[in-house]
Amino acid sequence: MTEKKRNIIDAAAQLFSSNGFSATSTSKIAEKAGVSEGLIFRHFGNKSALLDTILAEGEQRLKSYYSDIVFESDPREVLRKIIELPFVLTAEDLEFCRLQTKLAWEMNATNSSHLKPHFLKVELAFKKLGVDNPKMETDVLFYLIEGINAALLNAKIEDADAVKAFLINKYLS
Amino acid sequence: MTEKKRNIIDAAAQLFSSNGFSATSTSKIAEKAGVSEGLIFRHFGNKSALLDTILAEGEQRLKSYYSDIVFESDPREVLRKIIELPFVLTAEDLEFCRLQTKLAWEMNATNSSHLKPHFLKVELAFKKLGVDNPKMETDVLFYLIEGINAALLNAKIEDADAVKAFLINKYLS
Amino acid sequence: MTEKKRNIIDAAAQLFSSNGFSATSTSKIAEKAGVSEGLIFRHFGNKSALLDTILAEGEQRLKSYYSDIVFESDPREVLRKIIELPFVLTAEDLEFCRLQTKLAWEMNATNSSHLKPHFLKVELAFKKLGVDNPKMETDVLFYLIEGINAALLNAKIEDADAVKAFLINKYLS
Amino acid sequence: MTEKKRNIIDAAAQLFSSNGFSATSTSKIAEKAGVSEGLIFRHFGNKSALLDTILAEGEQRLKSYYSDIVFESDPREVLRKIIELPFVLTAEDLEFCRLQTKLAWEMNATNSSHLKPHFLKVELAFKKLGVDNPKMETDVLFYLIEGINAALLNAKIEDADAVKAFLINKYLS
């Protein structure tokens, strides 16, 4: 990948994330990336394919967080790790989550949260721990995590560590 | 308010809600409302003032849900009512919440959830009930409600009543 | 029809006729018509619908030439009139024929010559006059007229009247 | 000439012939030819020089048809050969004639028909055969041949042989 192509992706990601997809013009992307507008189309074909590229790149980065949970067998550890997930994202990955959520709202797409694949794993953990209604308990935990994520993405949580500790205590003590 | 003005507001609300603000053109609004494009500007001045009108109208409708909680003194009832809030919205009001959240994401506005005014009320309730960390407990409850709200708005919850019952049981038993 | 809409049609007709369809930009049309470029799209939707409008208008004008032949019963008069047709067009109508032929070549469309409807009429005339192979004779006459038309449109015929007289003599003496 | 250069010429000829000059982009030519876009400019300098190359190559091919007529002395044979000319072209040469005519219309160039050089020859033939107005007779024959050519190029003539026979009979019996 050439430097200019990289610049386009980065500039577009930032602008999409702060202004949204349709409010970001290709000319502004080109300007921010320091390239000619035509280059965007030479590399990506069209604006929405550029978005796809960005999205795919981000998904790729998030995948690294999954493996940590997938191979965990201790139910308590599964819960701990799924709760911690929103808090351990790097600033860059958090930024990508923001973009993902923002676009999900803009495009009416179901935000395919990166948590989803772990649903069954968590349900099983609750089952092993003997809770009353493991399916519902999982649902609710995921709603909670989504809510925290949204707050986190918009920097509405002041002391994230305290929240994390509180939750872990709530679910694992 | 003339019928045509009403039509504009309704058409715009629907289009903003499904396509977003900047992806909705005034010409499409006029077409859907069955009026000339110029009339939009005659009545509202510009596109974003039209949005403001819609938003204000919606807020007004939501206010009716507040009063029910504001004057509640029983702490357990406060909790019950705040938890039930997302589930008792009419379809129309739910639709407006969708719009509100969608726009909050599009505009980078802090989604001034209609729950917020009740924060202190809920915190006090938790205090009265003698929980360990009332502030944090309130935070978490609100994150959870936000998460449920988001899921509700996107029709991702199948059996809403079951979720409601589960939560009330969790917090009030 | 407003004056500006009229101007657009006229300007476009001239430019299409001299430069062809795809080599004529909407911005040049707007400039020549003295209107904003957007107005073209407000009135016609897109560039090719503008072309359709021009074409339809021209066809309409050419229709007036038809009726003269349609009701002719004398076979010799039919021949005389069909031969004279290319020579009696007004300058404006000739210009439109140029456009029509030019576009037929550009678009790979079969140039639906305005002569076609008279094919059977002419064949019948030849039959009445007792020629050997009326169908073929008609075909050839039409090829000839097409050739003359093409030459006429490109101003390659110096003394048109002489050609007309020669042909009438050839076919009717 | 390298294979790639050949491919460019062939691809361009086909595309110009079916879509016209200005509606054919160099990128499409490169794609069809299976070469990089830059190579077109390396070989031909610019798009219109590529066209010139194609045109010149085609003219060269058509020249072979001329010699047959140039050295003919029998006036009846001259007429026969000139009439037969449009019908004896190979499919490939016919395709080139199509391109030539199409471009003549697109560029407002006088279609330098390959017949022209024979004008005087034909006029002389008519003179020798003692027709009344040899100049005019030649003009008309050429108009007719142009008309037939146009029909032939657009595949509008079903039974070409019959037309040929009919004409030869008309002019030589």
Add this chain to the structure above:
DNA sequence: GATGAATGAGAGTTCATTCAT
């Protein structure tokens, strides 16, 4: 109050062409 003509700015995209490799 309501329309429809009109606009200028800017949208996404394609163009012929250049140039370093």
Add this chain to the structure above:
DNA sequence: TATGAATGAACTCTCATTCAT
């Protein structure tokens, strides 16, 4: 010879907005 990155100008078309009626 051949490529592919890169460009700036031009393309068709849409935008929010104004204004005379």
